[in-house]
Amino acid sequence: MQRRRDILSRTYGDRLARLTRPGWARTTLARRTAAGVLVLLAFFLLIRGDRDADEVPVVTAARDLTPGRVLVSSDLRVTPMSAGLVPAGALSAPGDAIGHTVAGPARSGEVMTDVRLLGPRLAAAAVGGPDGRVVPIRLADPEVTDVLRVGDRVDVLTVGGDRSTEPRVLASSATVVLVSEKESGRATRERVVMLALPVDAATTVAAASLSGALAVTFH
Template sequence: MAHAPSRRRDPHGTRSLAPSLGGRLGARLRPDLIRSDTARRTAAVVLVLIAVALFVRDARVAAGEPVVVAARDLTPGDVLTDADVRIVDRPGSELPQGSVQRIDGVTGRTVAAPVRGGEILTDLRVLGPRLAAAAAGSPDARVVPVRLTDTGVADVIREGDRVDVLTVRGHDTGGSTATPPSATVLASDAAVVLVSPESSSGTRRERIVMLALPASEAGAVAAASLTDAITVTLH
């Protein structure tokens, strides 16, 4: 005759040592609960780190980035000094492409277009390689200064105008030339990037016109300006 298995009891005889059904289920579920709790804590830590990173990023954006602005209204032909510019912080989203972030990046440079006080300075506001390339549409462009034979022409052309550059051979201001002058086109579609301002003293002086040209044409114009009369025709 089979006997029911006897249940073990603890040494004091008050409690069975055999695992109960609830105990067996708890033993199986407890590791899963521990792993789940660990995963939640890990996710919470990750979320906190992400929140801190976003806060730091937003704080930097709010603080802005240093950028050079005009300290006063500037006119074409002004040569910039430390007193003409200052550093301010502006949000990165407000900074135009090519903005200058160091004062020594513009001091000593010539202003190529009117600039209002407080306006952010860019590499296209001052004479330089970037302005020449943008104006002439050529990566190897150069800015060439020329003095026009007819000084009155400089009074009517403006920054941004397109001109053809001609040299007039045989020109003689004294009228003693033996042959009529002949014009040779040295460059076409040159961009006027600056016309030197008129003399503030009221005396008439030669005004310099700065032209942006591809390197090959710039060299020809610069060489001819040393010996020949130079004029331009407007488009």
């Protein structure tokens, strides 16, 4: 009986010792637990990233836009976007686009870039060099504009006034960057085609368009 009491006494003593172990031991355990939690939290933040810090403002279309439209403030809005998704040449302020002409159709919400608008960046991108120019022409056969599309490659030719005059190629591999919208109603205007060309060819085509009709052949 005495031995049993000794065993029980030791058991209760062990339990009491565990409950009354030194404070430094409990503190060490708490520190280790806290350190583990902080490591997991840091890993989570690293994976998630700071979304607000990664976002930048970009100009997007506030509505569907048609080619040839001159942009006004109501056509645009500023939208925050993850920096990793922003395309090259994206505009960051509406003032960079207002008053400029849209070169191609754009859907609502689409990011507006420098090559979406008529200008030197579009011309340079279209001809593959810094000396690009954009030239407006009107075609001798207006119905051809119905089949022209932005991005088409065409050769530009003079059209002789009579059969004795041979057509002459003024420029090769011009890039169509804009075809004005077809208007409805009686008072329809001639549609304009905008071509991107190197500076020398652009000057030749621009001069020829003032004195005679022009035609294009498709590549």
